[in-house]
Amino acid sequence: MPNRMQNKFEQRGFSVPEREERELRELYAQMIQVAYKRVNNKSDVHDAVQDAWVNILSKWGTLRERGKLAAWAKAITANVACNINRRSRRGVIATEQCAEAEASRHSDVKAQLMLEISELLGALDPTSRTLLLYKFYYGFKDQEIADAMNVPIGTIKARIHRTREKLKGRMVSSEADWPM
Template identity: 30%
Template sequence: MTPGAAVAPTAGEPGADDAAVIGASLAAPDRFGEVYDRHADAVHRYLARRVGAAVADDLTSETFLAAFRHRGRYDRERSDARPWLYGIATNLLHRHQRTERAGYRALARSGVDPLDAGDHADSVAARVSAGARAQEIAAVLAGLTAKERDVLLLFAWAELTYQEIAEALAIPLGTVRSRLNRARRRLHAALDHPTH
Protein backbone atom coordinates (compact mmCIF):
# COMPACT_ATOMS: atom_id res chain seq x y z
CA MET A 1 0.00 0.00 0.00
CA THR A 2 1.22 3.48 -0.83
CA PRO A 3 2.05 5.65 2.20
CA GLY A 4 -0.59 8.34 2.71
CA ALA A 5 -3.16 6.56 0.50
CA ALA A 6 -6.73 6.98 1.70
CA VAL A 7 -8.35 3.85 3.05
CA ALA A 8 -12.12 3.51 3.05
CA PRO A 9 -13.47 2.78 6.52
CA THR A 10 -14.60 -0.78 7.07
CA ALA A 11 -17.63 -1.96 8.99
CA GLY A 12 -17.26 -1.23 12.66
CA GLU A 13 -15.08 1.84 12.06
CA PRO A 14 -16.48 5.36 12.38
CA GLY A 15 -17.63 6.57 8.97
CA ALA A 16 -18.33 3.13 7.48
CA ASP A 17 -21.28 3.47 5.13
CA ASP A 18 -24.28 1.17 5.25
CA ALA A 19 -23.10 -0.78 2.20
CA ALA A 20 -19.80 -1.65 3.91
CA VAL A 21 -21.60 -2.71 7.08
CA ILE A 22 -24.12 -4.84 5.17
CA GLY A 23 -21.32 -6.42 3.16
CA ALA A 24 -19.39 -7.23 6.34
CA SER A 25 -22.54 -8.72 7.89
CA LEU A 26 -22.53 -11.48 5.27
CA ALA A 27 -19.47 -12.97 6.99
CA ALA A 28 -20.20 -11.65 10.49
CA PRO A 29 -24.01 -11.45 10.92
CA ASP A 30 -23.81 -9.50 14.19
CA ARG A 31 -22.47 -6.54 12.19
CA PHE A 32 -25.97 -5.98 10.80
CA GLY A 33 -26.84 -4.58 14.22
CA GLU A 34 -25.03 -1.40 13.16
CA VAL A 35 -27.59 -0.85 10.40
CA TYR A 36 -30.36 -1.40 12.95
CA ASP A 37 -28.74 1.04 15.39
CA ARG A 38 -28.45 3.71 12.69
CA HIS A 39 -31.92 3.50 11.20
CA ALA A 40 -34.39 1.69 13.48
CA ASP A 41 -35.59 4.82 15.28
CA ALA A 42 -36.32 6.67 12.03
CA VAL A 43 -38.08 3.68 10.47
CA HIS A 44 -40.10 3.20 13.66
CA ARG A 45 -41.14 6.88 13.73
CA TYR A 46 -42.32 6.65 10.12
CA LEU A 47 -44.28 3.47 10.82
CA ALA A 48 -45.72 4.75 14.10
CA ARG A 49 -47.13 7.80 12.38
CA ARG A 50 -48.75 5.52 9.82
CA VAL A 51 -50.17 2.75 12.02
CA GLY A 52 -49.58 3.58 15.70
CA ALA A 53 -46.79 2.62 18.06
CA ALA A 54 -47.88 -0.93 18.85
CA VAL A 55 -48.11 -2.04 15.21
CA ALA A 56 -44.98 -0.01 14.39
CA ASP A 57 -43.01 -2.04 16.92
CA ASP A 58 -43.93 -5.23 15.08
CA LEU A 59 -43.44 -3.75 11.62
CA THR A 60 -40.06 -2.30 12.54
CA SER A 61 -38.94 -5.71 13.75
CA GLU A 62 -40.31 -7.33 10.59
CA THR A 63 -38.58 -4.69 8.44
CA PHE A 64 -35.15 -5.36 9.90
CA LEU A 65 -35.69 -9.12 9.95
CA ALA A 66 -36.57 -9.03 6.23
CA ALA A 67 -33.60 -6.75 5.56
CA PHE A 68 -31.30 -9.12 7.44
CA ARG A 69 -32.62 -12.15 5.56
CA HIS A 70 -32.20 -10.41 2.19
CA ARG A 71 -28.98 -8.53 2.92
CA GLY A 72 -27.17 -10.60 0.31
CA ARG A 73 -29.32 -8.94 -2.35
CA TYR A 74 -28.55 -5.41 -1.16
CA ASP A 75 -27.03 -3.24 -3.91
CA ARG A 76 -23.74 -2.31 -2.30
CA GLU A 77 -23.25 0.47 -4.84
CA ARG A 78 -25.72 2.40 -2.66
CA SER A 79 -23.99 3.66 0.46
CA ASP A 80 -27.23 4.67 2.24
CA ALA A 81 -29.62 1.85 3.19
CA ARG A 82 -32.50 4.17 4.11
CA PRO A 83 -34.39 3.93 0.78
CA TRP A 84 -34.06 0.14 0.86
CA LEU A 85 -35.30 -0.04 4.45
CA TYR A 86 -38.20 2.35 3.83
CA GLY A 87 -39.14 0.29 0.79
CA ILE A 88 -39.30 -2.85 2.91
CA ALA A 89 -41.26 -1.01 5.60
CA THR A 90 -43.72 0.39 3.07
CA ASN A 91 -44.27 -3.04 1.53
CA LEU A 92 -45.03 -4.42 4.99
CA LEU A 93 -47.42 -1.54 5.57
CA HIS A 94 -49.49 -2.68 2.63
CA ARG A 95 -50.50 -5.70 4.69
CA HIS A 96 -52.02 -3.24 7.14
CA GLN A 97 -53.63 -0.92 4.57
CA ARG A 98 -57.20 -1.77 5.51
CA THR A 99 -56.56 -1.04 9.19
CA GLU A 100 -54.77 2.18 8.33
CA ARG A 101 -57.58 3.36 6.06
CA ALA A 102 -60.18 2.51 8.72
CA GLY A 103 -58.21 4.54 11.29
CA TYR A 104 -58.13 7.61 9.05
CA ARG A 105 -61.85 7.30 8.39
CA ALA A 106 -62.55 7.01 12.13
CA LEU A 107 -60.46 10.11 12.80
CA ALA A 108 -62.22 12.01 10.02
CA ARG A 109 -65.63 11.08 11.46
CA SER A 110 -64.98 11.55 15.17
CA GLY A 111 -61.82 13.60 15.64
CA VAL A 112 -60.52 10.86 17.94
CA ASP A 113 -57.52 8.97 16.61
CA PRO A 114 -57.83 5.34 17.74
CA LEU A 115 -54.13 4.84 17.00
CA ASP A 116 -53.13 7.41 19.64
CA ALA A 117 -55.44 6.20 22.40
CA GLY A 118 -52.57 4.65 24.39
CA ASP A 119 -50.74 7.89 25.24
CA HIS A 120 -53.39 10.15 26.76
CA ALA A 121 -51.20 13.14 27.69
CA ASP A 122 -49.62 13.35 24.25
CA SER A 123 -52.91 12.87 22.44
CA VAL A 124 -54.60 15.64 24.47
CA ALA A 125 -51.73 18.05 23.74
CA ALA A 126 -51.77 17.11 20.07
CA ARG A 127 -55.52 17.64 19.79
CA VAL A 128 -55.31 21.04 21.43
CA SER A 129 -52.55 22.20 19.09
CA ALA A 130 -53.91 20.58 15.94
CA GLY A 131 -57.56 21.43 16.42
CA ALA A 132 -59.99 20.71 13.63
CA ARG A 133 -57.23 20.48 11.01
CA ALA A 134 -56.46 16.91 12.07
CA GLN A 135 -59.90 15.77 10.92
CA GLU A 136 -59.52 17.55 7.59
CA ILE A 137 -56.04 16.14 7.00
CA ALA A 138 -57.15 12.64 7.99
CA ALA A 139 -60.09 12.85 5.59
CA VAL A 140 -57.74 13.82 2.76
CA LEU A 141 -55.30 11.03 3.66
CA ALA A 142 -58.14 8.51 3.72
CA GLY A 143 -59.26 9.71 0.29
CA LEU A 144 -55.84 9.36 -1.32
CA THR A 145 -54.95 6.18 -3.12
CA ALA A 146 -52.54 3.97 -1.20
CA LYS A 147 -49.84 4.81 -3.75
CA GLU A 148 -50.34 8.58 -3.35
CA ARG A 149 -50.43 8.25 0.45
CA ASP A 150 -47.19 6.23 0.48
CA VAL A 151 -45.33 8.86 -1.56
CA LEU A 152 -46.71 11.77 0.48
CA LEU A 153 -45.92 10.21 3.85
CA LEU A 154 -42.45 9.03 2.83
CA PHE A 155 -41.76 12.63 1.80
CA ALA A 156 -43.41 14.37 4.76
CA TRP A 157 -42.79 11.97 7.64
CA ALA A 158 -39.72 9.99 6.63
CA GLU A 159 -38.15 13.06 4.95
CA LEU A 160 -36.91 11.06 1.98
CA THR A 161 -35.91 12.87 -1.21
CA TYR A 162 -37.79 12.23 -4.45
CA GLN A 163 -34.96 9.97 -5.61
CA GLU A 164 -34.98 8.02 -2.33
CA ILE A 165 -38.76 7.57 -2.57
CA ALA A 166 -38.37 6.28 -6.13
CA GLU A 167 -35.77 3.78 -4.90
CA ALA A 168 -37.83 2.79 -1.85
CA LEU A 169 -40.97 2.08 -3.88
CA ALA A 170 -39.19 0.88 -7.04
CA ILE A 171 -40.99 3.43 -9.22
CA PRO A 172 -39.73 6.04 -11.70
CA LEU A 173 -38.81 9.51 -10.41
CA GLY A 174 -41.52 11.06 -12.60
CA THR A 175 -44.13 8.85 -10.94
CA VAL A 176 -43.00 10.09 -7.52
CA ARG A 177 -43.40 13.68 -8.72
CA SER A 178 -46.85 13.15 -10.21
CA ARG A 179 -48.19 11.23 -7.19
CA LEU A 180 -46.81 13.80 -4.76
CA ASN A 181 -48.22 16.64 -6.85
CA ARG A 182 -51.71 15.06 -6.89
CA ALA A 183 -51.60 14.39 -3.14
CA ARG A 184 -50.44 17.94 -2.38
CA ARG A 185 -53.14 19.48 -4.58
CA ARG A 186 -55.84 17.49 -2.80
CA LEU A 187 -54.42 18.36 0.61
CA HIS A 188 -54.14 22.08 -0.19
CA ALA A 189 -57.64 22.16 -1.70
CA ALA A 190 -59.13 20.55 1.40
CA LEU A 191 -57.29 22.85 3.79
CA ASP A 192 -58.07 26.00 1.78
CA HIS A 193 -61.75 25.09 1.41
CA PRO A 194 -62.83 23.01 4.41
CA THR A 195 -66.20 21.31 4.17
CA HIS A 196 -67.14 21.99 7.82
Template identity: 25%
Template sequence: MARVRGVHADASDEVAQLYAAACPRLIGLLTVVGGSRADAEEVAQEAFVKLLQRWSTVREYDDPEMWLRTVAVRMLVSRHRRHRVARLALPRLAGPDLEHADPGGTDDLIDLASAIARLPIDQRAVLVLHHLVDRPVDEVARVLKVPVGTVKSRLARARAALAPHLVDSEQLS
Protein backbone atom coordinates (compact mmCIF):
# COMPACT_ATOMS: atom_id res chain seq x y z
CA MET A 1 0.00 0.00 0.00
CA ALA A 2 1.31 3.45 -0.87
CA ARG A 3 2.02 5.69 2.08
CA VAL A 4 0.03 8.85 2.55
CA ARG A 5 2.21 11.88 3.19
CA GLY A 6 2.02 12.97 6.82
CA VAL A 7 0.38 9.72 8.01
CA HIS A 8 2.38 7.00 9.76
CA ALA A 9 2.27 3.44 8.41
CA ASP A 10 0.33 2.15 11.44
CA ALA A 11 -2.27 4.90 11.09
CA SER A 12 -2.73 4.32 7.37
CA ASP A 13 -3.17 0.58 8.04
CA GLU A 14 -5.82 1.34 10.67
CA VAL A 15 -7.64 3.72 8.32
CA ALA A 16 -7.38 1.16 5.51
CA GLN A 17 -9.05 -1.42 7.75
CA LEU A 18 -11.81 1.02 8.68
CA TYR A 19 -12.20 1.93 5.02
CA ALA A 20 -12.61 -1.72 4.00
CA ALA A 21 -15.19 -2.33 6.71
CA ALA A 22 -17.16 0.92 6.66
CA CYS A 23 -17.00 2.31 3.13
CA PRO A 24 -19.65 0.05 1.52
CA ARG A 25 -22.11 0.81 4.36
CA LEU A 26 -21.33 4.52 4.19
CA ILE A 27 -21.85 4.67 0.43
CA GLY A 28 -25.15 2.79 0.82
CA LEU A 29 -26.34 5.21 3.48
CA LEU A 30 -25.32 8.26 1.47
CA THR A 31 -26.92 6.86 -1.68
CA VAL A 32 -30.25 6.49 0.08
CA VAL A 33 -30.01 9.91 1.72
CA GLY A 34 -28.77 11.75 -1.35
CA GLY A 35 -30.30 9.72 -4.16
CA SER A 36 -27.10 9.48 -6.18
CA ARG A 37 -24.47 6.77 -5.91
CA ALA A 38 -21.93 8.98 -7.67
CA ASP A 39 -22.43 11.78 -5.13
CA ALA A 40 -22.35 9.22 -2.32
CA GLU A 41 -19.01 7.87 -3.50
CA GLU A 42 -17.52 11.36 -3.79
CA VAL A 43 -18.72 12.42 -0.36
CA ALA A 44 -17.50 9.16 1.19
CA GLN A 45 -14.05 9.77 -0.26
CA GLU A 46 -14.03 13.34 1.04
CA ALA A 47 -15.09 12.09 4.48
CA PHE A 48 -12.22 9.60 4.52
CA VAL A 49 -9.80 12.38 3.60
CA LYS A 50 -11.06 14.33 6.63
CA LEU A 51 -10.70 11.18 8.69
CA LEU A 52 -7.07 10.80 7.63
CA GLN A 53 -6.37 14.41 8.55
CA ARG A 54 -7.82 13.90 12.03
CA TRP A 55 -7.00 10.24 12.61
CA SER A 56 -4.81 10.85 15.68
CA THR A 57 -7.88 12.26 17.44
CA VAL A 58 -10.66 10.18 15.87
CA ARG A 59 -8.89 6.88 16.53
CA GLU A 60 -9.43 7.48 20.26
CA TYR A 61 -13.22 7.81 19.89
CA ASP A 62 -15.48 4.96 20.99
CA ASP A 63 -16.95 4.70 17.48
CA PRO A 64 -14.80 6.18 14.69
CA GLU A 65 -17.30 4.93 12.11
CA MET A 66 -20.02 7.04 13.74
CA TRP A 67 -17.75 10.08 13.45
CA LEU A 68 -17.21 9.25 9.79
CA ARG A 69 -20.95 8.77 9.17
CA THR A 70 -21.72 12.07 10.91
CA VAL A 71 -19.17 13.99 8.85
CA ALA A 72 -20.30 12.37 5.61
CA VAL A 73 -24.01 13.05 6.14
CA ARG A 74 -23.28 16.69 7.02
CA MET A 75 -21.12 17.04 3.92
CA LEU A 76 -23.87 15.53 1.75
CA VAL A 77 -26.52 17.82 3.23
CA SER A 78 -24.28 20.85 2.58
CA ARG A 79 -23.64 19.69 -0.98
CA HIS A 80 -27.38 19.32 -1.64
CA ARG A 81 -28.10 22.75 -0.20
CA ARG A 82 -25.49 24.34 -2.47
CA HIS A 83 -26.90 22.52 -5.52
CA ARG A 84 -30.45 23.51 -4.58
CA VAL A 85 -29.48 27.16 -4.29
CA ALA A 86 -27.77 26.95 -7.67
CA ARG A 87 -30.82 25.25 -9.27
CA LEU A 88 -33.14 27.91 -7.87
CA ALA A 89 -30.90 30.73 -9.03
CA LEU A 90 -30.38 29.40 -12.55
CA PRO A 91 -33.90 30.11 -13.89
CA ARG A 92 -33.80 33.62 -12.47
CA LEU A 93 -30.46 34.23 -14.13
CA ALA A 94 -31.62 32.67 -17.42
CA GLY A 95 -34.70 34.83 -17.75
CA PRO A 96 -38.48 34.55 -17.54
CA ASP A 97 -38.91 31.73 -20.11
CA LEU A 98 -37.05 29.18 -17.98
CA GLU A 99 -38.35 30.45 -14.67
CA HIS A 100 -41.79 28.88 -15.21
CA ALA A 101 -40.63 25.69 -16.93
CA ASP A 102 -41.93 22.44 -15.44
CA PRO A 103 -38.94 20.32 -14.36
CA GLY A 104 -40.87 17.14 -15.15
CA GLY A 105 -44.19 15.50 -14.49
CA THR A 106 -45.01 13.36 -11.52
CA ASP A 107 -46.24 9.81 -11.80
CA ASP A 108 -49.26 8.62 -9.85
CA LEU A 109 -47.52 5.40 -8.90
CA ILE A 110 -44.02 5.81 -7.54
CA ASP A 111 -41.86 3.50 -5.53
CA LEU A 112 -40.58 4.22 -2.05
CA ALA A 113 -37.03 5.07 -3.14
CA SER A 114 -38.33 7.61 -5.60
CA ALA A 115 -40.68 9.07 -2.98
CA ILE A 116 -37.82 9.38 -0.48
CA ALA A 117 -35.65 11.00 -3.15
CA ARG A 118 -38.29 13.71 -3.58
CA LEU A 119 -38.14 14.73 0.08
CA PRO A 120 -36.06 17.77 1.02
CA ILE A 121 -32.57 16.69 2.01
CA ASP A 122 -33.11 17.62 5.69
CA GLN A 123 -36.19 15.39 5.94
CA ARG A 124 -34.51 12.63 3.94
CA ALA A 125 -31.49 12.65 6.26
CA VAL A 126 -33.53 12.25 9.45
CA LEU A 127 -35.79 9.63 7.87
CA VAL A 128 -32.90 7.50 6.66
CA LEU A 129 -30.83 7.83 9.83
CA HIS A 130 -33.80 7.08 12.08
CA HIS A 131 -35.69 4.41 10.13
CA LEU A 132 -33.11 2.78 7.87
CA VAL A 133 -29.94 3.08 9.95
CA ASP A 134 -32.07 2.55 13.08
CA ARG A 135 -30.58 5.41 15.13
CA PRO A 136 -32.58 6.92 17.99
CA VAL A 137 -33.94 10.43 17.61
CA ASP A 138 -31.47 11.94 20.09
CA GLU A 139 -28.52 10.43 18.20
CA VAL A 140 -29.88 11.71 14.87
CA ALA A 141 -30.11 15.15 16.48
CA ARG A 142 -26.47 14.94 17.61
CA VAL A 143 -25.30 13.75 14.18
CA LEU A 144 -27.08 16.56 12.36
CA LYS A 145 -26.42 19.14 15.10
CA VAL A 146 -30.09 20.10 15.43
CA PRO A 147 -32.47 19.99 18.40
CA VAL A 148 -34.42 16.78 19.08
CA GLY A 149 -37.65 18.67 18.37
CA THR A 150 -36.37 19.57 14.91
CA VAL A 151 -35.64 15.91 14.17
CA LYS A 152 -39.14 14.97 15.33
CA SER A 153 -40.82 17.64 13.21
CA ARG A 154 -38.76 16.69 10.14
CA LEU A 155 -39.68 13.03 10.68
CA ALA A 156 -43.35 13.95 10.94
CA ARG A 157 -43.20 16.01 7.73
CA ALA A 158 -41.33 13.25 5.91
CA ARG A 159 -43.84 10.62 7.02
CA ALA A 160 -46.74 12.85 5.99
CA ALA A 161 -45.17 13.40 2.57
CA LEU A 162 -44.61 9.66 2.11
CA ALA A 163 -48.03 8.56 3.39
CA PRO A 164 -49.85 8.91 0.04
CA HIS A 165 -47.21 6.71 -1.60
CA LEU A 166 -47.44 3.94 0.98
CA VAL A 167 -50.65 2.32 -0.17
CA ASP A 168 -51.86 -0.77 1.67
CA SER A 169 -51.89 -3.78 -0.67
CA GLU A 170 -55.55 -4.47 0.31
CA GLN A 171 -56.54 -1.10 -1.18
CA LEU A 172 -55.07 -2.15 -4.52
CA SER A 173 -57.33 -5.24 -4.81
Protein backbone atom coordinates (compact mmCIF):
# COMPACT_ATOMS: atom_id res chain seq x y z
CA MET A 1 0.00 0.00 0.00
CA PRO A 2 1.60 3.29 -1.05
CA ASN A 3 2.10 5.96 1.58
CA ARG A 4 0.68 9.49 1.48
CA MET A 5 3.92 11.19 0.48
CA GLN A 6 4.32 8.85 -2.45
CA ASN A 7 0.78 9.70 -3.58
CA LYS A 8 1.53 13.43 -3.42
CA PHE A 9 4.66 12.96 -5.50
CA GLU A 10 2.81 10.90 -8.07
CA GLN A 11 0.01 13.50 -8.26
CA ARG A 12 2.57 16.15 -9.13
CA GLY A 13 4.14 14.02 -11.82
CA PHE A 14 7.12 12.76 -9.84
CA SER A 15 7.88 9.12 -9.77
CA VAL A 16 10.77 7.50 -7.96
CA PRO A 17 11.69 3.99 -9.02
CA GLU A 18 11.66 1.46 -6.22
CA ARG A 19 15.40 0.77 -6.46
CA GLU A 20 16.27 4.49 -6.13
CA GLU A 21 13.84 4.91 -3.27
CA ARG A 22 15.53 2.02 -1.46
CA GLU A 23 18.95 3.62 -2.08
CA LEU A 24 17.73 6.96 -0.73
CA ARG A 25 16.35 5.29 2.39
CA GLU A 26 19.69 3.52 2.93
CA LEU A 27 21.51 6.81 2.44
CA TYR A 28 19.18 8.47 4.92
CA ALA A 29 19.91 5.73 7.50
CA GLN A 30 23.66 6.17 6.94
CA MET A 31 23.33 9.93 7.38
CA ILE A 32 21.47 9.37 10.66
CA GLN A 33 24.36 7.17 11.86
CA VAL A 34 26.94 9.82 10.92
CA ALA A 35 24.96 12.56 12.66
CA TYR A 36 24.42 10.37 15.74
CA LYS A 37 28.18 9.83 16.05
CA ARG A 38 29.00 13.52 15.58
CA VAL A 39 26.29 15.47 17.42
CA ASN A 40 26.73 16.04 21.16
CA ASN A 41 23.04 16.51 21.87
CA LYS A 42 21.30 13.43 20.49
CA SER A 43 18.01 15.28 20.06
CA ASP A 44 19.72 17.31 17.30
CA VAL A 45 20.39 14.25 15.10
CA HIS A 46 17.32 14.63 12.90
CA ASP A 47 17.86 18.39 12.64
CA ALA A 48 21.39 17.75 11.38
CA VAL A 49 20.18 15.27 8.77
CA GLN A 50 17.41 17.59 7.64
CA ASP A 51 19.86 20.51 7.29
CA ALA A 52 22.21 18.20 5.39
CA TRP A 53 19.43 17.28 2.94
CA VAL A 54 18.68 20.95 2.39
CA ASN A 55 22.37 21.54 1.63
CA ILE A 56 22.52 18.52 -0.67
CA LEU A 57 19.47 19.59 -2.64
CA SER A 58 20.61 23.20 -2.92
CA LYS A 59 24.11 22.16 -4.14
CA TRP A 60 22.96 19.25 -6.29
CA GLY A 61 24.50 20.81 -9.40
CA THR A 62 28.00 20.72 -7.91
CA LEU A 63 28.04 16.91 -7.58
CA ARG A 64 30.29 15.68 -10.40
CA GLU A 65 29.99 11.91 -10.01
CA ARG A 66 26.70 10.40 -8.96
CA GLY A 67 28.52 7.35 -7.62
CA LYS A 68 30.03 9.51 -4.89
CA LEU A 69 26.65 10.71 -3.61
CA ALA A 70 26.84 8.65 -0.40
CA ALA A 71 30.31 9.91 0.53
CA TRP A 72 29.32 13.48 -0.33
CA ALA A 73 26.10 13.25 1.72
CA LYS A 74 27.96 11.81 4.73
CA ALA A 75 30.58 14.58 4.55
CA ILE A 76 27.89 17.24 4.43
CA THR A 77 26.08 15.58 7.35
CA ALA A 78 29.29 15.48 9.41
CA ASN A 79 29.95 19.18 8.70
CA VAL A 80 26.40 20.16 9.61
CA ALA A 81 26.65 18.17 12.85
CA CYS A 82 29.89 19.98 13.74
CA ASN A 83 28.21 23.32 13.02
CA ILE A 84 25.31 22.40 15.31
CA ASN A 85 27.79 21.51 18.07
CA ARG A 86 29.55 24.86 17.61
CA ARG A 87 26.26 26.78 17.74
CA SER A 88 25.15 24.98 20.88
CA ARG A 89 28.53 25.63 22.55
CA ARG A 90 28.22 29.34 21.77
CA GLY A 91 24.76 29.31 23.28
CA VAL A 92 26.02 27.58 26.41
CA ILE A 93 28.89 30.04 26.77
CA ALA A 94 26.59 33.02 26.26
CA THR A 95 24.11 31.58 28.75
CA GLU A 96 26.86 30.99 31.30
CA GLN A 97 28.16 34.54 30.84
CA CYS A 98 24.65 35.94 31.32
CA ALA A 99 24.16 33.80 34.42
CA GLU A 100 27.50 34.96 35.87
CA ALA A 101 26.66 38.61 35.22
CA GLU A 102 23.22 38.16 36.76
CA ALA A 103 24.71 36.42 39.81
CA SER A 104 27.25 39.21 40.20
CA ARG A 105 24.53 41.85 39.93
CA HIS A 106 22.35 39.86 42.33
CA SER A 107 25.15 39.54 44.89
CA ASP A 108 25.82 43.30 44.70
CA VAL A 109 22.15 44.08 45.29
CA LYS A 110 21.97 41.49 48.05
CA ALA A 111 25.03 42.93 49.78
CA GLN A 112 23.61 46.44 49.59
CA LEU A 113 20.25 45.22 50.90
CA MET A 114 21.91 43.36 53.79
CA LEU A 115 23.84 46.52 54.70
CA GLU A 116 20.64 48.59 54.74
CA ILE A 117 18.84 45.97 56.84
CA SER A 118 21.76 45.88 59.29
CA GLU A 119 21.64 49.67 59.62
CA LEU A 120 17.87 49.62 60.20
CA LEU A 121 18.13 46.83 62.77
CA GLY A 122 21.02 48.62 64.48
CA ALA A 123 18.83 51.67 64.99
CA LEU A 124 16.26 49.60 66.95
CA ASP A 125 16.33 49.00 70.68
CA PRO A 126 17.81 45.60 71.66
CA THR A 127 14.46 44.04 72.65
CA SER A 128 12.77 44.95 69.35
CA ARG A 129 15.80 43.80 67.36
CA THR A 130 15.81 40.47 69.21
CA LEU A 131 12.08 39.99 68.56
CA LEU A 132 12.50 40.55 64.81
CA LEU A 133 15.53 38.29 64.61
CA TYR A 134 13.74 35.50 66.45
CA LYS A 135 10.66 35.85 64.27
CA PHE A 136 12.07 36.45 60.79
CA TYR A 137 15.68 35.29 60.81
CA TYR A 138 15.49 32.22 63.04
CA GLY A 139 11.87 31.43 62.14
CA PHE A 140 10.54 31.00 65.68
CA LYS A 141 6.78 31.01 66.15
CA ASP A 142 5.18 33.72 68.29
CA GLN A 143 4.38 31.22 71.05
CA GLU A 144 8.02 30.04 71.17
CA ILE A 145 9.23 33.64 71.47
CA ALA A 146 6.66 34.34 74.22
CA ASP A 147 7.78 31.25 76.15
CA ALA A 148 11.46 32.18 75.82
CA MET A 149 10.86 35.76 76.99
CA ASN A 150 8.24 34.87 79.67
CA VAL A 151 5.77 37.34 78.13
CA PRO A 152 2.17 36.75 76.96
CA ILE A 153 1.80 35.93 73.27
CA GLY A 154 -0.43 38.99 72.69
CA THR A 155 2.40 41.24 73.90
CA ILE A 156 4.85 39.57 71.50
CA LYS A 157 2.46 40.01 68.56
CA ALA A 158 1.88 43.68 69.43
CA ARG A 159 5.62 44.39 69.82
CA ILE A 160 6.45 42.68 66.51
CA HIS A 161 3.69 44.65 64.76
CA ARG A 162 4.83 48.00 66.23
CA THR A 163 8.47 47.28 65.40
CA ARG A 164 7.60 46.39 61.80
CA GLU A 165 5.60 49.59 61.42
CA LYS A 166 8.53 51.57 62.84
CA LEU A 167 10.88 49.92 60.32
CA LYS A 168 8.50 50.63 57.44
CA GLY A 169 8.44 54.30 58.42
CA ARG A 170 12.23 54.47 58.53
CA MET A 171 12.53 52.67 55.19
CA VAL A 172 10.13 55.11 53.51
CA SER A 173 11.98 58.11 54.93
CA SER A 174 15.37 56.68 53.88
CA GLU A 175 14.05 56.00 50.34
CA ALA A 176 13.04 59.67 50.06
CA ASP A 177 16.71 60.60 50.68
CA TRP A 178 17.94 58.40 47.79
CA PRO A 179 18.98 60.26 44.65
CA MET A 180 17.11 59.26 41.50
